[in-house]
Amino acid sequence: MLVLGIETSCDETAAAVVDDRSVRSNVIASQMQVHAEYGGVVPELASRAHAERVLPVVESALREAGVRVEAIEAVAVGHRPGLIGCLLVGLSAAKAIAWARGVPLVGVDHVHAHVFSGLLGTDPSEDRSLFPALGLVVSGGHTSMFLCAGPTRVHRLGGTIDDAVGEAYDKAATMLGLGYPGGPMLDRLAQQPGADAARFELPTSMLGPTSLDFSFSGLKTAVLYTIRGVPTRDGRFERGIGELDDRARRDLAASFQAAVVRTIVRKLERALDQLASGELDAGPTRVRSLLVGGGVSANSALRAALADLATRRGLALRLPAMELCVDNAAMIAGLGCALLIEGRPSDLSLRASPSASV
Ligand code: KG4
Ligand code: ZN
Numbered sequence: 001m002l003v004l005g006i007e008t009s010c011d012e013t014a015a016a017v018v019d020d021r022s023v024r025s026n027v028i029a030s031q032m033q034v035h036a037e038y039g040g041v042v043p044e045l046a047s048r049a050h051a052e053r054v055l056p057v058v059e060s061a062l063r064e065a066g067v068r069v070e071a072i073e074a075v076a077v078g079h080r081p082g083l084i085g086c087l088l089v090g091l092s093a094a095k096a097i098a099w100a101r102g103v104p105l106v107g108v109d110h111v112h113a114h115v116f117s118g119l120l121g122t123d124p125s126e127d128r129s130l131f132p133a134l135g136l137v138v139s140g141g142h143t144s145m146f147l148c149a150g151p152t153r154v155h156r157l158g159g160t161i162d163d164a165v166g167e168a169y170d171k172a173a174t175m176l177g178l179g180y181p182g183g184p185m186l187d188r189l190a191q192q193p194g195a196d197a198a199r200f201e202l203p204t205s206m207l208g209p210t211s212l213d214f215s216f217s218g219l220k221t222a223v224l225y226t227i228r229g230v231p232t233r234d235g236r237f238e239r240g241i242g243e244l245d246d247r248a249r250r251d252l253a254a255s256f257q258a259a260v261v262r263t264i265v266r267k268l269e270r271a272l273d274q275l276a277s278g279e280l281d282a283g284p285t286r287v288r289s290l291l292v293g294g295g296v297s298a299n300s301a302l303r304a305a306l307a308d309l310a311t312r313r314g315l316a317l318r319l320p321a322m323e324l325c326v327d328n329a330a331m332i333a334g335l336g337c338a339l340l341i342e343g344r345p346s347d348l349s350l351r352a353s354p355s356a357s358v
Contacts, residue, residue: 001340004072004097005333006058008090009082009110010141011041012326013053017065017072018333021120025064026323026330029053036180040170047085054093061329072103074345076336078329079107080353082141087352095348104345106336109357110327111142112154114293116338117331118318119151127151130289130316134271138264138302139294139327140166140181142356143214145271147282148291151338156356157271157280158212165260166296168216172223172256176249186253187299195254200226202259204266210279212271219259226252261305268306272313289316298325 002024007014011031017024031049035041062069077094079087091107098105115135119127127150135146135154143166144159163171166183173182178189189195202222205215225231229240241248268290278284290310296302297319310317324330339345 001073001337002067002071003074003076003333003337003340004058004061005076005329005331005336006054006090006094007078007110007327007329007332008050008054008086009078010086010327011035011046012328013050013057014327014329015054015058015061016329016333017061017067018120018330018337020337021122021124021334023120023330024067025061026328027057027061027064028326028328029057032181039174039180041083043083043085046083047089050086050089054089058093058097069097069101072097072101074098074104074106074336074340076106076108076333078110078113078332079350080109081356082110082352082354084352084354091350091352095350099348104340105348105350106339106344107346107350108332108336108339110332111137111144111356113331113335114139114142115146115148115154115291116151116335117293117320117324117328118291120320120324120330120334122318130291130318132285132287133289133291134268134275134287136264136268136290136292137294138165138292138296140164140170140183142294143216144356145212145267147275147280147285147287152335152342152344155282158214158267160214160216161207162215162217163220165214165216165264166294168220168260169296171220175223175227176244176253183296184298187257187301189250189253190257191300192250194250196251197254197258199251200255202226202255204259204263206263206266210270210274212267212274214263214267216260216263219256219263223252223256257299257301261301264302265305265309268309287315289318291318293320293325293331295326298322
């Protein structure tokens with residue numbers, strides 16, 4: 001089924017054409033330039049940029065796929081979660097196209113679509129060997145774990161109680177004097193030869209012995225204190241390294257990256273253990289694979305650690321291709337198609353929502 005996907009939940013205007021799970025085109029217009037001077041996404045500017053770009057991006061996606069709009073059999077749109085003004089732009093465009101062409105509309109949860117992104121390009125007949133799966137989304141806006149009974153059946157196990165992991169990356173990168181968004185730059189710095197990940201002791205926040213939630217704000221503060229010093233009662237700061245030379249910057253990046261990866265791997269292991277022992281509502285569950293998506297799944301150290309975890313636990317691992325880690329519309333179209341195959345379309349009164357579905 002040829003599905004047009006539209007994604008405008010945050011700062012990327014994206015459109016894609018997907019034929020079941022095969023990606024025919026994947027166009028992403030990044031707004032990085034628009035927001036760079038503010039060091040973060042400005043919602044009002046983001047909505048305006050989406051309104052300018054959404055139809056040209058859809059046209060590019062159709063052109064690159066070599067299909068005319070008349071050939072599109074359904075329109076999928078990311079309708080939650082996200083910045084409400086941004087979501088409404090994509091939702092309105094998707095409704096207009098679906099209505100004008102007389103084809104089904106399907107609303108897709110953006111975070112569930114990140115879990116699905118590693119399935120793009122795979123054959124649905126492989127699903128039997130992948131599910132049940134443990135899903136992980138690590139991005140600038142979200143950090144959540146899911147038990148997935150199937151590609152469209154996801155149940156949230158836990159998520160961040162403060163910063164998303166990508167947000168912590170971007171803030172730590174700013175403290176290290178890197179640009180915006182800093183995640184990829186911090187990743188490159190941490191990989192430099194000689195980077196010493198053991199030089200700075202940074203915390204791994206587990207939130208008690210059983211929690212499947214995440215917290216990254218303590219780690220972010222620890223980076224700040226390492227640089228600036230720990231505040232004293234009389235308002236001074238002590239034991240900070242102050243001015244960062246290249247070596248300290250590189251070692252702190254590596255120490256931060258190691259702490260993030262350690263935290264994520266331990267949480268995944270905890271979830272696998274709790275699922276296997278039947279402590280969770282799902283009852284005893286032997287997970288067959290790890291499905292990981294979101295911008296931070298492009299991270300080199302995390303990809304290596306996940307491959308290692310999968311081998312140790314005898315699990316399959318599905319990671320998205322690099323261009324499908326960040327926000328994109330191919331994942332929206334792919335999951336939308338799976339929902340339509342199950343007979344779960346939306347109607348034209350579909351609403352946008354800032355929060356996730358579960
Ligand atoms: O999935 P995404 O495009 O947007 C959200 O849905 O939030 O993720 C963007 C996030 C940013 O925080 C960016 O810094 C981070 O993903 N990111 C990375 C890497 N590439 C992107 N973080 C760490 N290492 C990377 N290689
Ligand atoms: Zn995202």
